[in-house]
Amino acid sequence: MELAEAIRKRRAVRKYTDRPVDDETLDRMLKLGLRAPSGGGQQAWGFMVVRDPATRLAVAELIIAGGAEYFALMRPQKDASDEEHAAWARDYAENVMATYRHVPAFVVGLLVPRGYPESFPGGYEDDLISLSFAFQNLMLVAREAGLGTVSITAFIRWEKDRLREILGIPADVDPAIITPVGYPEEFPKGLAPALQRNFRTWKALVHDDSYGNTRE
Ligand SMILES: Cc1cc2nc3c(=O)[nH]c(=O)nc-3n(C[C@H](O)[C@H](O)[C@H](O)COP(=O)(O)O)c2cc1C
Numbered sequence: 001m002e003l004a005e006a007i008r009k010r011r012a013v014r015k016y017t018d019r020p021v022d023d024e025t026l027d028r029m030l031k032l033g034l035r036a037p038s039g040g041g042q043q044a045w046g047f048m049v050v051r052d053p054a055t056r057l058a059v060a061e062l063i064i065a066g067g068a069e070y071f072a073l074m075r076p077q078k079d080a081s082d083e084e085h086a087a088w089a090r091d092y093a094e095n096v097m098a099t100y101r102h103v104p105a106f107v108v109g110l111l112v113p114r115g116y117p118e119s120f121p122g123g124y125e126d127d128l129i130s131l132s133f134a135f136q137n138l139m140l141v142a143r144e145a146g147l148g149t150v151s152i153t154a155f156i157r158w159e160k161d162r163l164r165e166i167l168g169i170p171a172d173v174d175p176a177i178i179t180p181v182g183y184p185e186e187f188p189k190g191l192a193p194a195l196q197r198n199f200r201t202w203k204a205l206v207h208d209d210s211y212g213n214t215r216e
Pocket of ligand 1 (some may be wrong): 010011012013150151152153154155156188195
């Protein structure tokens with residue numbers, strides 16, 4: 001698969017089969033992921049691969065519960081009581097992510113403080129941008145191999161300490177992003193209607209020479 005095709009066809013995958021992923025493919029994702037550029041060459045990052053079945057399940061439950069909190073917050077319902085709304089959000093999260101419980105692996109993108117002195121302005125920002133590059137590399141290599149991924153940050157935000165506890169991550173390391181890795185039931189085609197309504201074309205997002213001078 002050519003790079004452009006992998007970029008076009010990478011999609012947020014939320015329904016997975018339990019088909020195993022071989023070590024070689026995973027290693028290729030990890031290795032090429034970490035060939036990304038990092039601010040100051042600091043490599044203030046790491047990937048954590050989660051394959052142990054009990055640990056995977058604990059991670060999946062944490063993400064599904066975090067998803068329920070996210071949906072409850074982001075999709076308020078006027079006519080439901082708090083309890084009804086929370087129950088709706090739990091069902092919704094379950095519907096979207098139940099297959100995370102049998103996905104063969106998760107990869108966590110870690111921010112590992114390294115290099116920048118505390119007084120250095122923007123050190124955290126640079127590290128976060130660098131990790132994003134590495135994670136995107138990993139997702140594209142996965143897509144090339146027919147594997148699905150989805151960047152998850154919001155659904156783990158409430159439970160970072162619990163995630164650290166499950167994975168033995170020290171307090172100064174931030175598990176900033178996580179993805180399931182597995183073969184998708186199918187790659188989504190098109191965008192969900194709510195996303196489609198808000199979708200901006202590339203021409204609306206490119207400014208030539210002066211801000212606001214877009215191509216649209
Ligand atoms: C920084 C970031 C955080 C995201 N967090 C979540 C998340 O917590 N849960 C989730 O299911 N998807 C999450 N996503 C996936 C986006 O919802 C998805 O990429 C977007 O809707 C576009 O769809 P596509 O990836 O198929 O193009 C996140 C994506 C990004 C880039």
